[in-house]
Amino acid sequence: SYELTQPPSVSVSPGQTARITCSGDALPKQYAYWYQQKPGQAPVLVIYKDSERPSGIPERFSGSSSGTTVTLTISGVQAEDEADYYCQSADSSGTHVVFGGGTKLTVL
Amino acid sequence: QVQLQESGPGLVKPSQTLSLTCTVSGGSISSGSYYWSWIRQPAGKGLEWIGRIYTSGSTNYNPSLKSRVTISVDTSKNQFSLKLSSVTAADTAVYYCARDLGSGGSCCPFDPWGQGTLVTVSS
Numbered sequence: 001s002y003e004l005t006q007p008p009s010v011s012v013s014p015g016q017t018a019r020i021t022c023s024g025d026a027l028p029k030q031y032a033y034w035y036q037q038k039p040g041q042a043p044v045l046v047i048y049k050d051s052e053r054p055s056g057i058p059e060r061f062s063g064s065s066s067g068t069t070v071t072l073t074i075s076g077v078q079a080e081d082e083a084d085y086y087c088q089s090a091d092s093s094g095t096h097v098v099f100g101g102g103t104k105l106t107v108l
Numbered sequence: 109q110v111q112l113q114e115s116g117p118g119l120v121k122p123s124q125t126l127s128l129t130c131t132v133s134g135g136s137i138s139s140g141s142y143y144w145s146w147i148r149q150p151a152g153k154g155l156e157w158i159g160r161i162y163t164s165g166s167t168n169y170n171p172s173l174k175s176r177v178t179i180s181v182d183t184s185k186n187q188f189s190l191k192l193s194s195v196t197a198a199d200t201a202v203y204y205c206a207r208d209l210g211s212g213g214s215c216c217p218f219d220p221w222g223q224g225t226l227v228t229v230s231s
Contacts, residue, residue: 001171033217042204042221086155094214095168097157
């Protein structure tokens, strides 16, 4: 079955830039979406269609795509950004949704 | 705005069927061309998509769960439901429902999500 691959963890100091990658063979054909999840809470959408930012999401969150890899970038990381981040997409047919394994962002 | 709320038993015995309902408020489940999805998350682990239903009743399921999953919709009650049969301890998780804003046969994003409900499989 189709899989999306994320690094298990990323660590950055406050004010630095965090980059979280997500790789999958169908990403050139299917958009990627990114969610932030804090402990005990439901996920919150932070990026849609590879690089679009929903209203209410800070400008420091951005997304990009290159071939089979998409990247979530958080510029000027703040302590409140410490959370788990999940990428989401669909298989090449578009009928099956898949999540990446998640990346724990630690703000040192 | 649209809100989702999961409901159902918090404890299910092994080999039995897990049944959950997601109630949609603030809008009609039939309005718009949306899918409605179920997702689960075992404690300390990642998100797993279970399946989805379109307002027409057509469904897509995670291949790894397909043999045990049934998702249905009741437009008169503005609800959609999940049934997962032959459960084991591995099915213990927080179960979320969500609206899938995808169109044209594709998916995503999921917004909004329900708050999630913990289902424990234990005798």
